[in-house]
Amino acid sequence: MASVDECRQALQDLADRLDRNAETVRERVDLDRTLACRITDLDTAFHGRIADGRLVEMTDGDDPKAKIALSTSSDDLVALVRGELDVTRAVASRRVSIKASPFDLMKLRKLL
Structure with a gap:
């Protein structure tokens, strides 16, 4: 089981990767949504925003009103960010759950 710090670092790594590729991400997915x-x-959570092709304002704690909510285990989160776990397969096998509006899911699908 990955630690809270490893999960936090994985999300920071993802934010850094999106930041480096913000222009490309923004062209594919034009969203401004809260994320949990x-x-x-x-039994922990993080929250922030997807805005302008970036993952910003990530901090500890849940946001029950987040427009997009991803739920997964610590090991699966780390594996997803490292590219060791295919997100489509993880969702299909219920290792990852993504709750969002149908419109947002369609937009997010472009990233998968």
């Missing part, structure tokens, strides 16, 4: 990432096996 819930780590089921650690």
Whole structure:
């Protein structure tokens, strides 16, 4: 099981990757939405925003009103960010759950 710090670092790595590729991401997914990432096996969460092709304002704690909510285990989160776990397969096998409006899911799908 990955630690809270490892999960936090994985999300920071993802934010850094999106930041480096913000222009490309923004062209594919034009969203400005709140995001919650819930780590089921650690009973913890992080929240922030997807805006202008970037993942910004990530901080500890849940946002129950987040427009997009991702739930997964700590190990699966780390594996997803490292590219070791295919997100489409993870969602299909219920290792990852993404709750969002149908419109947002369609936009997010462009990133998968």
